[in-house]
Ligand code: G3I
């Protein structure tokens with residue numbers, strides 16, 4: 421079938437569909453549901469896609485700029501899914517991708533006036549959390565009860581993990597720092613809507629307030645996660661009542677915390693009146709966590725024998741050190757932090773929860789006009805440009821016309837595509853190279869349907885989208901539709917969930933190894949760190965694409 425972004429395209433955007441190779445050499449764009457041709461063109465030469473084992477041709481119709489609803493027509497094939505061209509095509513998905521975080525809030529009932537049919541009682545107050553033996557300290561021996569409320573559930577499970585909260589919260593705050601106008605105008609219908617803060621910042625604050633409680637005030641160390649001992653069944657959050665623990669302080673947790681709190685302290689500083697003392701508190705917390713990490717530079721997460729929930733283990737924290745130092749530098753302007761970042765040794769890479777050096781470079785790039793002389797601005801520009809150029813080279817050579825390469829299909833592949841797009845948007849902002857914008861657009865197109873399985877990976881968006889995400893509320897709520905606005909992990913060939921799945925995967929090829937079944941936590945789970953770049957990229961293409 422013809423695969424394309426099922427939501428559509430901004431008038432000024434690059435517009436591409438993927439067509440299976442066959443006899444046809446040309447395509448037409450018709451008004452949806454009619455035979456009225458508005459544009460036609462030649463298909464590009466066929467190319468092999470090793471990640472999906474097929475040969476495809478690209479149909480490029482960038483010239484189609486008149487708002488409307490269309491389909492791609494190729495002789496011998498069914499028409500493509502209908503799509504829109506218009507200035508507002510990504511507004512709803514952007515809002516829903518943020519609202520998804522609200523739907524995953526702990527500790528608060530989701531009321532009908534905000535949650536509609538997805539209303540539910542509060543889950544996990546986390547006001548009585550036990551200190552696990554792995555996290556015991558003189559001031560807080562094992563079994564000590566602490567309060568650690570608020571925050572979001574990480575994913576389809578009901579636990580809260582600092583490492584993954586790090587990149588997630590960063591990405592939301594980065595979206596705010598880069599595209600504030602768009603978010604100022606947004607009303608998400610969350611409990612805080614209408615207050616002095618933009619809704620995006622209200623939503624992020626819900627998690628930041630939790631993160632603050634994960635720091636031990638006695639020493640500045642930060643617990644790695646707040647969790648049950650084992651994963652819950654497929655039940656609603658209020659029915660999941662196993663005891664909760666904070667587990668082990670780690671270097672990675674301290675540094676993720678330090679980075680995000682430093683960033684948050686500058687983002688929330690303008691709201692001093694609404695939240696007196698908060699920005700200063702965040703900065704002090706950041707510095708205390710950094711100090712703890714200095715004193716404990718190699719405490720890696722070691723899953724205790726009695727705990728079996730997510731690990732987010734990472735044995736290379738050099739990137740976390742660099743990122744935390746970069747955020748402290750941007751926020752304070754103190755040259756010592758730039759030095760601590762060790763910029764000449766820190767490369768840029770596409771970010772993921774375990775690999776955060778790219779976050780440091782994006783923050784420096786974003787603020788480069790106001791950074792002081794301590795910062796090497798040429799190095800900042802070159803890091804972003806070099807990484808963007810390599811992603812654009814992959815985009816040029818890919819049969820599907822996307823930056824994704826076969827090795828990029830890992831657990832959470834959808835977010836790889838979006839994090840690549842996020843980097844490329846920074847590249848475009850910095851250099852104005854149009855290829856970077858078009859390659860970023862292609863990454864968003866991939867997530868929304870221009871892929872080998874022909875699915876928009878975002879629940880509730882597109883003609884065909886996941887119906888059975890591995891997301892406990894979506895499975896347990898008795899409502900046919902999944903909770904909307906979530907991007908699922910997507911195809912990846914390792915199939916770690918095979919033993920738990922009653923249905924077979926349709927293929928072992930990287931880009932086709934996907935099953936829309938709630939059993940599939942390795943291809944069909946949702947997660948906050950995958951949604952955050954969807955928020956960023958769906959905002960960024962709107963803000964940056966020339967009319
Ligand atoms: O780093 C290796 C790489 O070298 C190798 O080539 C590749 C081959 O598959 O594997 C890579 O490691 C993978 C790692 O993620 C890094 O991407 C592991 O195989 C893979 O099992 C691991 O998956 C993680 C998964 O938890 C299992 O631990 C995901 O990244 C992570 O997003 C996911 O997170 C879970 C939480 O634990 C619990 N909550 C839900 C959440 C989302 O599924």
Ligand code: 9MR
Pocket residue numbers: 575576577651729730920941945
């Ligand atoms: O539901 C869990 C999911 O949130 C995690 O990402 C995943 C990987 O850690 O594990 C899932 O739990 C499964 C467990 O690992 C093995 N038994 C079946 C569980 C799913 O119902």
